[in-house]
Amino acid sequence: MLTIFETIEKIAIKIDHAIKTEDLGYSDTENTSGEDQLKLDVKSDYIVEKAFKDISIVKSLVSEEKEGVLELHDDGKYTICYDPLDGSSLADVNLSVGSIFGIYEGELKAENLVASAYVVYGPRIELVTARKGSKPKHYRAQEGLFNFISEITLDEKGKLNAPGGTQQNWSEYHKKFIDGLFAEGYRLRYSGGMVPDLHQILLKGGGIFSYPGTSDKPDGKLRQLFEVIPFAFMYEQAGGQAINEKGMRLMELVPNHPHDTSPCFFGSNYEVTKLRNAYGMKA
Numbered sequence: 001m002l003t004i005f006e007t008i009e010k011i012a013i014k015i016d017h018a019i020k021t022e023d024l025g026y027s028d029t030e031n032t033s034g035e036d037q038l039k040l041d042v043k044s045d046y047i048v049e050k051a052f053k054d055i056s057i058v059k060s061l062v063s064e065e066k067e068g069v070l071e072l073h074d075d076g077k078y079t080i081c082y083d084p085l086d087g088s089s090l091a092d093v094n095l096s097v098g099s100i101f102g103i104y105e106g107e108l109k110a111e112n113l114v115a116s117a118y119v120v121y122g123p124r125i126e127l128v129t130a131r132k133g134s135k136p137k138h139y140r141a142q143e144g145l146f147n148f149i150s151e152i153t154l155d156e157k158g159k160l161n162a163p164g165g166t167q168q169n170w171s172e173y174h175k176k177f178i179d180g181l182f183a184e185g186y187r188l189r190y191s192g193g194m195v196p197d198l199h200q201i202l203l204k205g206g207g208i209f210s211y212p213g214t215s216d217k218p219d220g221k222l223r224q225l226f227e228v229i230p231f232a233f234m235y236e237q238a239g240g241q242a243i244n245e246k247g248m249r250l251m252e253l254v255p256n257h258p259h260d261t262s263p264c265f266f267g268s269n270y271e272v273t274k275l276r277n278a279y280g281m282k283a
């Protein structure tokens, strides 16, 4: 696992360099979800693939940017599902973006995720890794090396509210839940980049990030294998919760297809309990 995390560190430095130096325009391709790909998406995907190609414990790769599974080593142990550049549409306005990695052993379902990691490309490059049985670990890069800063623990209750999805298409009860948080004094923190938005809540002690099912996207937008499950693991390891619209732990998801999405809510305990009440979910 250490080899995988060290490879992610090298990838992070290279993708950061690409963000700072490469053309920010569109390529002439679409990804599997039908979204136009930026040249940076394609480049970042290439960087990740190249870095893991020679790591023998990696059995296969599944990229948010590609259809299907890329088989690497028959004797490998882990499948890495990754989004090489999440929130890439924010690069042209110079907001933070990120990379997300879910490391699975066996069939691709949440309970088989053994570790996850994400990188935030902001004013600094930061890395957070999580493994079973310990708190997520937060690192910051300095002169190409990642220095450990601290473990991450969520408070029982936070102050931040990051509400995703087109508001016009929210259900009445979701709108009531979000308005209820603001009425309680919660502050809006939503950049439109899942990685920096979830990172902020983790580091500032707590709150809630929601991307619900909406009338136009009943299954939400965020992808289970590359985005939802790796962050669900992070939030649970940090002492928080991560559930879907029915109150099921996101760590129980079983995707039918690598690019399946799910409504998702990540937060500290107080806000998730409030969500359960608002949605009429079982405790």
Ligand code: FDP
Pocket: 085, 086, 087, 088, 089, 090, 164, 165, 166, 192, 193, 194, 195, 221, 222, 227
């Ligand atoms: P993006 O489309 O820019 O890649 O992964 C999808 C994502 O960004 C997340 O990073 C982000 O949280 C979400 O979409 C934002 O979606 P909305 O614009 O619908 O809020």
